[in-house]
Amino acid sequence: MRYFISIGSNVGDRGHHLAQARRLLSRSGIKIIRQSSVYETEPVDYPDQPWFYNQVLEIESPHQPVVLLNLLKDIEQRMKRQPTFDKGPRIIDLDILLAEKTVIQTQKLVIPHPRMSFRNFVMIPLAEIAPDFVHPIFHQTIAVLAGLTGDTSLVRKIEPAEQPSIN
Secondary structure (H helix, E strand, C coil), rough: EEEEEEEEEECCHHHHHHHHHHHHHHHCEEEEEECCCCCCCCCHHHHHCCCCCEEEEECCCCCHHHHHHHHHHHHHHHHHCCCCCCCCCCCCCEEEEEEEECCCCCCEEEEECHHHHHHHHHHHHHHHHHCCCCCCCCCCCCCHHHHCCCCCCCCEECCCCCCCCCC
């Protein structure tokens, strides 16, 4: 199944943490199809913390969404993510944004991610790699939705995308 996931870090060597998360995903049998540029982004919900590095990946995984979620949480633990407070600083954050056209609403998992369309730090990198993807609930393209976030937080491209080699 194809997914879009977001990765972010605002503790320590942010770029290294994103690269480490990509490596751990690949070592876990996840194929990275495309990746956005890395963006430095202003914190949204709790502004009194360091700025984030964020990126969106399009991946291919044999796992169903709940199994993938468990894998992402395992990677966060392996990278020593420490619980702080909701929306607080974190060494790594991995979230499922979309799973093809799948819609899931359970206690443990909601897909599409319920706040993604309100967040520049998600929508700008997602629009970079999937502008024509149609959101399965809003029935609009990611490019259109990226212009409608209402989010005024700053998002700066700091590193162009390196696309994974496809063998």
